[in-house]
Amino acid sequence: MSHNPNQKICLIGLGQVYESIAADLHAYASPDTHWLFRPIGHVGLLESCADSVLSSIPQGVSLFVAVDGIALNYARMEIFVPAQERGLPMVNLIHKGACCSPDIQLGCNVWVGPGAVIDYQAEIGDNVMINPMARIDPQARIGNHGWIGRGASVGSCASLGSNCIIGDDVHIKAYTSIGKQCAIAQPGPWSQNITDGTFAEKSIWAPSRVIGEGYTFNTSCHAEESA
């Protein structure tokens, strides 16, 4: 919970995270915090309205971008990235019912929902949404633009690359390594190390993976094979 008196926060976005924060403002900041709201009508409008929304925010106001996890959180990036490029100040919103160890590292635009626990020396990147009742164990690392579902857990020393979605009630075991842009949405324990772009969820045959440039090869990679 932020205790900065007279703080001004602008909440931008749509979806459940946005609604949840808007419905419980006092749990995220002191009562004298001044809130502004910039609801977005539809996810398809995010990109086209990013400029106008960001331009409408008065100076001295900090932002929080809340858009649910569509397409590995890229929808939220439509606002987050331009805001970051403009150097606009962004806050973290930690629910008063969440429990965070004082020595954790948080990026910016991080949401920690009610009942979530972040244990000692955990590292959370920018633009990460940690849903209610989720648990981040000691020294776990979560890359930028992540999404940790309701009741999910990330075990001690486990690491998640950027743009990862961990679904509701998924439990990443200690020391597991998950690449970037992965989605694990099969509730239950997960202990397999997986490479970039791997999807494991009920509705997609597991494991599915992204193939192509940046995932299974790099065009900049020079062959070790010499003439």
Place this chain on the structure above:
Amino acid sequence: MKSPLSPKHYLSEEIFALEQKNIFQKLWIFAGIKPALAAHNAFMTREIGGVPVLLQNCSGKIRAFENLCPHRLMPVQTEEFGQAPMRCVYHGWTFNPDGTVRTIPTEKTLYNYDAETRQSMCMKQFAVRELGNMIFVCLDKHPLPFDDQFTPEFQEKVAEASMFFGPHAIHSSRFLDFNWKLMYENVVDYNHIPFVHPRSLFPAFPGGLREVECKLTPVPYGPESVELRDLSFTRNIELNVIPYHWMKQALKHYGKTNRYYNFYIYPNVNFTCVTGFTFPIHQYHPVSAQTTQIRVTVPSVAVNDDYVQKHAASLRPLVLYEYRVMDEDFDALESIQKSLRLDAPPVEHGHYEAPLVSMAHVYKSLLNGESANEKPSRQRKSFW
């Protein structure tokens, strides 16, 4: 009309062995997509007709080899996808782009091959043909002329659609308990759609069954006029699916955004384009008489540079729908396979299934090692 195929064609391992030899090792088989191999030393491995195959980008040229080191028959590449030079992990042999052995560590002290043996050792190379962004491989020593398997018109259409592939794809596979032929029969048999997919695929056809029937019914010809070239076909139908708003702005698209395009690539690939933005490629890879590996590759669509990364991620929700429809098909086909027995009567096809009868005749010709094309393609009417 009775099907020319009996239950043994779906149950017998002997028939399966014949299929491997006379169909999958003889015909041009879809092997992969070019964007998965778009850099030097990018590779993919898979099996075709029971043979381990390696597709490798050698300085821009895609080549196909039997994925076996001639020394101890170790696979040269062991991952399904990756990027590495052709170097056997077992004893470090390396290979030239033509498959010949390049270097052998400690060759002089440990191997002592004579010159003739040394020269004869190489990875077996197979014929490769690119059709747009689709890669085909033929395992036969004397590959069938490509035009004998696919008409030039068909080739043109597949090439055109596949040129819209973007730089990424989602790839997955799954083993299922049914014969691979049930899957292509299922593709041709449009009449299952309202019953097997009542809430998923069927509502996407705005005209209902009548529209499906009009657009997806092939014109039945007598079996005598159907040839191998006819078994690959294209068709399209209006779809009641709205693409994501942002996709319309950011992405290129093939054809019209309200249509479902279908390219069946005989023997075992169903390549579709949904709303112009996604291109699911389903391959029914036979593993045994009663087991099929379903290989699904869903390429992204070509994008503006700014959107490359974004679109790779966006593939995930797009394929969710695809998997749901397939799972419905697989439940039905596994039930059919389970109930098959050798003494069961042959299938009794209705009028609308006449193409299946014709296809079965061509299949049987192929199985017997006979030429399945009798007439030059230009003199023939379109089957579909």
